[in-house]
Amino acid sequence: MGTRFDEHPILGTTERGRLVSFTYDGKTLQGYEGEPVAVALSAAGVKVHRYTAKRHEPRGIFCAIGRCTDCVMVVDGVPNVRTCMTPLVEGMRVQTQYGATATPFDDIVTADEKGGTR
Amino acid sequence: MNRTDIIVVGAGPAGMSAAIEAAKRGAHVTVFDENSRPGGQLFKQIHKFFGSKEHHAKIRGFVIGEELMEEAARLGVDVRLDSTVIGLYQDKEVVVREGEEVSHHKADAIVIATGAAENMVTFEGWTLPGVIGAGAAQTMMNLHGVRPGERVLMLGTGNVGLVVSYQLKQAGCDVVALVDAAPRVGGYGVHAAKVARTGVPFYLSHTIKRAEGTDHVTGVTIAQVDSHFQFVPGTEKHFDVDTICVAVGLSPMSQLFKMDGCKVVDDRKKGGQVPVVDDLGETSTPGIFAAGDVSGIEEASSAMIEGRIAGLAAAEYLGFIDKDEMDKAVVANDAALDGLRQGMFAPKNRGKLVTTTEEGIPVSQSLLEHGYVADDEIARFPGVTRRVGIHPVIECTQNIPCNPCQDACPKHCIKVGDHITQLPAVEANSACIGCGMCVASCPGQAIFLVDEKDEEGFADVTLPYEFLPVPAKGERGVALGRDGSPVCEAEVVSVRQTRAFDHTALLTMRVPADMAMRARFFRAGSAGAAANETSAAAATAAAE
Amino acid sequence: MKEICDRTRDLGPFEPKPGDDQIVCRCEEVTQGEIRRAVHDGLFTIAEIRRYLRCGMGLCQGQTCSRLVKGIVARELGVSPDELEPASSRAPMRPIEMSVFAKEAERDER
Numbered sequence: 213m214g215t216r217f218d219e220h221p222i223l224g225t226t227e228r229g230r231l232v233s234f235t236y237d238g239k240t241l242q243g244y245e246g247e248p249v250a251v252a253l254s255a256a257g258v259k260v261h262r263y264t265a266k267r268h269e270p271r272g273i274f275c276a277i278g279r280c281t282d283c284v285m286v287v288d289g290v291p292n293v294r295t296c297m298t299p300l301v302e303g304m305r306v307q308t309q310y311g312a313t314a315t316p317f318d319d320i321v322t323a324d325e326k327g328g329t330r
Numbered sequence: 331m332n333r334t335d336i337i338v339v340g341a342g343p344a345g346m347s348a349a350i351e352a353a354k355r356g357a358h359v360t361v362f363d364e365n366s367r368p369g370g371q372l373f374k375q376i377h378k379f380f381g382s383k384e385h386h387a388k389i390r391g392f393v394i395g396e397e398l399m400e401e402a403a404r405l406g407v408d409v410r411l412d413s414t415v416i417g418l419y420q421d422k423e424v425v426v427r428e429g430e431e432v433s434h435h436k437a438d439a440i441v442i443a444t445g446a447a448e449n450m451v452t453f454e455g456w457t458l459p460g461v462i463g464a465g466a467a468q469t470m471m472n473l474h475g476v477r478p479g480e481r482v483l484m485l486g487t488g489n490v491g492l493v494v495s496y497q498l499k500q501a502g503c504d505v506v507a508l509v510d511a512a513p514r515v516g517g518y519g520v521h522a523a524k525v526a527r528t529g530v531p532f533y534l535s536h537t538i539k540r541a542e543g544t545d546h547v548t549g550v551t552i553a554q555v556d557s558h559f560q561f562v563p564g565t566e567k568h569f570d571v572d573t574i575c576v577a578v579g580l581s582p583m584s585q586l587f588k589m590d591g592c593k594v595v596d597d598r599k600k601g602g603q604v605p606v607v608d609d610l611g612e613t614s615t616p617g618i619f620a621a622g623d624v625s626g627i628e629e630a631s632s633a634m635i636e637g638r639i640a641g642l643a644a645a646e647y648l649g650f651i652d653k654d655e656m657d658k659a660v661v662a663n664d665a666a667l668d669g670l671r672q673g674m675f676a677p678k679n680r681g682k683l684v685t686t687t688e689e690g691i692p693v694s695q696s697l698l699e700h701g702y703v704a705d706d707e708i709a710r711f712p713g714v715t716r717r718v719g720i721h722p723v724i725e726c727t728q729n730i731p732c733n734p735c736q737d738a739c740p741k742h743c744i745k746v747g748d749h750i751t752q753l754p755a756v757e758a759n760s761a762c763i764g765c766g767m768c769v770a771s772c773p774g775q776a777i778f779l780v781d782e783k784d785e786e787g788f789a790d791v792t793l794p795y796e797f798l799p800v801p802a803k804g805e806r807g808v809a810l811g812r813d814g815s816p817v818c819e820a821e822v823v824s825v826r827q828t829r830a831f832d833h834t835a836l837l838t839m840r841v842p843a844d845m846a847m848r849a850r851f852f853r854a855g856s857a858g859a860a861a862n863e864t865s866a867a868a869a870t871a872a873a874e
Numbered sequence: 875m876k877e878i879c880d881r882t883r884d885l886g887p888f889e890p891k892p893g894d895d896q897i898v899c900r901c902e903e904v905t906q907g908e909i910r911r912a913v914h915d916g917l918f919t920i921a922e923i924r925r926y927l928r929c930g931m932g933l934c935q936g937q938t939c940s941r942l943v944k945g946i947v948a949r950e951l952g953v954s955p956d957e958l959e960p961a962s963s964r965a966p967m968r969p970i971e972m973s974v975f976a977k978e979a980e981r982d983e984r
Binding site for chain 1: 364365366376390392447448457458459460461462463465466469470471472474475476477478480500501502545546796797798800833835
Binding site: 364414415416417418419425427430431432433447448449450451452453454456457581585586588589596598602603 | 893896897898900906937938939941942955956960962963964965966967968970973974975977978
């Protein structure tokens with residue numbers, strides 16, 4: 213998923229910002245400054261942005277224009293950030309969102325599994 | 331509280347056009363848009379627009395977007411991006427979120443041009459990562475230079491599904507199939523034909539049974555549906571894909587009108603909940619106007635005209651111009667709008683089955699059912715003629731409001747006539763010089779130049795080509811028919827790329843004389859096993 | 875509209891249907907079956923169903939599902955979707971943190 217291309221028959225050469233590093237679940241990845249976080253993740257092969265609260269199902273990019281809120285992740289510690297609308301900044305800390313936090317469900321000892329973490 | 335004359339919500343084609351018209355008449359206009367780029371969907375639209383000169387025909391959407399932005403800037407329109415209108419209250423008070431702050435704005439007139447949202451359908455696995463809206467695909471590839479996936483299945487054959495399928499191919503993706511539960515292609519036949527001839531199979535009366543994969547899409551199974559949209563057992567087909575694109579229509583985003591208390595109705599022909607408006611776009615609340623998709627789903631060309639009318643009306647409402655001046659300006663726009671609302675795909679014909687053209691010619695059934703005009707149907711259309719020597723072949727077979735081909739020809743070989751929806755005809759005895767302007771100007775990529783050299787035993791076919799890499803002169807490959815299947819070997823004898831063609835390369839391939847009316851696309855490489863792997867190998871029936 | 879809200883109408887017994895386990899509201903993870911059952915439980919309006927099941931009340935505010943929910947309810951009631959009153963529209967139109975609302979208060983006091 214998400215291979216970048218540099219040349220397009222109609223749009224010509226793709227203009228991109230500066231190449232910067234950011235972290236995704238602790239791993240260092242690279243992307244272009246100013247592009248949506250979701251695009252940088254897609255180009256890096258990341259498809260799953262979050263796991264849902266009730267069913268613990270994976271979700272990723274769906275509308276890519278900030279409407280559907282399916283691509284939300286924990287960014288710099290803040291949950292529910294729409295990654296398709298958030299420009300990438302050097303050093304950004306991006307984490308998979310589980311329910312409404314960055315803590316994987318398996319690690320939540322006290323939470324009621326059935327009711328989710330909300 | 332910030333005060334201004336007019337607030338426009340949405341910096342898309344409708345909103346920007348409204349802002350420009352009102353600013354021209356002296357109004358202070360502020361435009362709010364929640365996106366970080368203006369232009370709405372225009373900057374993702376990379377095809378040439380249909381229509382006539384007054385509708386920006388044959389200009390690509392993103393170029394129109396740039397022109398709108400420049401004009402607005404020149405007129406001093408205040409365009410505020412990353413500014414989300416979160417509420418509209420009594421007496422035209424608008425609440426906006428900008429960054430980490432909420433601010434209040436008050437205007438004397440408001441134009442709401444919030445556009446539309448994509449519709450969705452549910453199927454097993456539709457929430458898996460890799461199932462995306464067609465708009466998402468457009469955003470990723472046309473704004474950010476990233477392919478949404480490598481192998482894509484498209485659900486929906488309306489204009490969005492067709493255009494985005496073509497764009498996916500332009501970005502280098504493999505489109506394995508176009509699928510629609512309806513029995514007939516919903517969008518323009520020319521959009522379907524330009525996808526079909528590249529080898530993408532169409533499955534009408536089919537829909538998605540399930541998306542497969544655990545953490546993301548790895549495959550999809552489609553199946554045929556009957557007239558009640560129930561699956562027909564035993565018709566399942568499986569495709570290995572990493573992406574499923576959904577393009578099943580749009581709904582107006584009309585919530586702000588409801589919040590204000592404007593009268594809203596459910597109108598199926600307009601795509602859903604729309605405000606009740608008069609001829610000028612004014613809602614039941616005086617001074618609140620609607621323009622563009624939010625008041626009924628149409629094309630960007632009509633959205634721009636509706637925007638201009640709403641902008642004029644708002645300027646008149648506030649006294650920047652008198653009624654006479656407004657009426658004069660509106661009349662011209664009404665005529666332009668009326669021009670776009672003609673033909674088989676006019677809003678009034680939505681959902682109707684049109685079986686003959688205005689000229690009385692039976693519509694191609696193959697085009698409706700498979701996405702391409704069959705070889706034995708093509709000759710009945712007035713743009714398709716044959717003679718020795720070079721001449722245009724215009725495979726335009728449905729009445730749509732569009733006429734750039736007529737203006738493009740310096741020798742007046744092509745005639746659409748007074749009525750913009752008429753099928754273009756090739757004038758007998760006209761002196762085609764093979765300049766190719768008609769080929770490059772056709773937004774539907776439906777015009778070819780055919781140079782029939784019967785005595786020499788071959789024909790040269792010139793076609794519009796918008797993919798990379800552009801084949802080189804001398805390159806050998808396969809000519810594909812309208813259905814995308816190989817018909818013969820071909821050699822590229824000329825490649826023309828000029829500024830006037832606006833990124834459409836004109837490829838001329840040499841084929842045997844008897845293929846002059848069948849060969850319509852070129853694929854590099856041999857005609858052997860690899861030629862049609864997309865459609866043949868991928869569609870393996872899945873055992874249930 | 876009156877006829878739709880007639881609670882004495884007999885919709886027949888709730889019969890499971892294929893697709894009942896499919897998510898309709900992606901944010902609140904509400905399924906087709908839950909929506910259909912709610913109608914059989916006597917919730918005939920979109921507003922009631924929204925309050926009862928939370929479909930359309932999640933982060934996206936019904937951007938994707940409102941039309942789907944309307945279709946399911948209409949089918950269950952045997953009416954056209956146009957006949958159903960859509961849920962009311964309220965601010966904020968997009969998700970917004972309480973801290974942002976709080977910032978406005980600070981600034982207005984200045």
